[in-house]
Amino acid sequence: MTIGTLYTGFGYWNVYAWIMFFAIGALVVLFIRFTGRSDYEKGTYQDEVFYGGNPVPQDGEDLAVPASSSYWGFTKALASFYEVLVNLHTGILSDYMGFLIVTAAIISLLILL
Amino acid sequence: MFKMDIKKELGILPKSIWAFHCNSGSCNGCDIEIVALLTPRYDIERFGMKLVGSPRHADALLVTGPVTKYMTDRLRRIYAQIPGPKVVVVVGNCGASGDVFYKSYNLDGPVDNILPVDVYVHGCPPRPEAIIDGVTKAIVKLEEKRKELLESGGGGNV
Numbered sequence: 622m623t624i625g626t627l628y629t630g631f632g633y634w635n636v637y638a639w640i641m642f643f644a645i646g647a648l649v650v651l652f653i654r655f656t657g658r659s660d661y662e663k664g665t666y667q668d669e670v671f672y673g674g675n676p677v678p679q680d681g682e683d684l685a686v687p688a689s690s691s692y693w694g695f696t697k698a699l700a701s702f703y704e705v706l707v708n709l710h711t712g713i714l715s716d717y718m719g720f721l722i723v724t725a726a727i728i729s730l731l732i733l734l
Numbered sequence: 735m736f737k738m739d740i741k742k743e744l745g746i747l748p749k750s751i752w753a754f755h756c757n758s759g760s761c762n763g764c765d766i767e768i769v770a771l772l773t774p775r776y777d778i779e780r781f782g783m784k785l786v787g788s789p790r791h792a793d794a795l796l797v798t799g800p801v802t803k804y805m806t807d808r809l810r811r812i813y814a815q816i817p818g819p820k821v822v823v824v825v826g827n828c829g830a831s832g833d834v835f836y837k838s839y840n841l842d843g844p845v846d847n848i849l850p851v852d853v854y855v856h857g858c859p860p861r862p863e864a865i866i867d868g869v870t871k872a873i874v875k876l877e878e879k880r881k882e883l884l885e886s887g888g889g890g891n892v
Contacts, residue, residue, distance in 0.1 A: 660817075665814060
């Protein structure tokens with residue numbers, strides 16, 4: 622398999638073009654970095670990322686705001702309904718097969734009767 | 735080759751003062767007065783003053799509140815993250831002396847127990863005019879620090 626240019630009908634994709642793009646991007650970033658102040662004291666508070674004055678969490682998970690935060694109130698209000706649904710998901714295959722058979726039986730009854 | 739010319743950078747500084755505001759346990763009274771500075775009535779931006787959202791962009795630190803134990807480290811961290819030269823302006827009686835909270839068990843403050851304070855603005859809360867006056871006094875202090883930095887050839891954090 623050779624690395625060539627992929628024409629998509631909307632443009633093209635080429636691995637060398639991507640490498641060039643990232644190389645130019647890296648040069649721009651380095652240039653901006655070099656123009657910054659160099660009198661920061663390493664290893665002190667000065668060197669830290671500004672995180673509202675708080676210590677920067679080492680674990681990435683603590684930094685992220687999960688998408689579920691945006692609908693927290695919705696799930697809280699419907700908690701009793703969700704609890705039933707979550708409890709139904711036992712992870713045991715025979716349970717799921719049971720749901721399938723019962724559902725198929727009910728649908729069959731509705732169709733046949 | 736592309737290194738920032740600190741002397742040139744410090745030459746730009748006196749034209750305006752940008753402030754970062756930190757509430758270290760205030761009741762919000764002083765904070766509301768600081769926000770009032772931005773309203774059309776007081777409009778500090780006509781003097782080139784501005785509240786900024788990051789200490790990295792600030793020349794001055796406005797501190798309100800008596801500094802609770804929880805905020806001590808955070809205040810130190812924010813102060814350290816402001817590039818020099820920098821000034822600290824305490825807004826309100828709480829930050830200046832602890833005011834009614836001065837004997838409280840959970841205070842590390844007032845602010846001058848934690849940071850080197852340059853200007854105190856008294857009042858509970860201080861009027862916006864008083865805060866503007868305090869910030870203009872801070873500009874004079876900032877100018878002195880800038881000269882010190884220029885004489886020492888830049889670098890370091892005054």
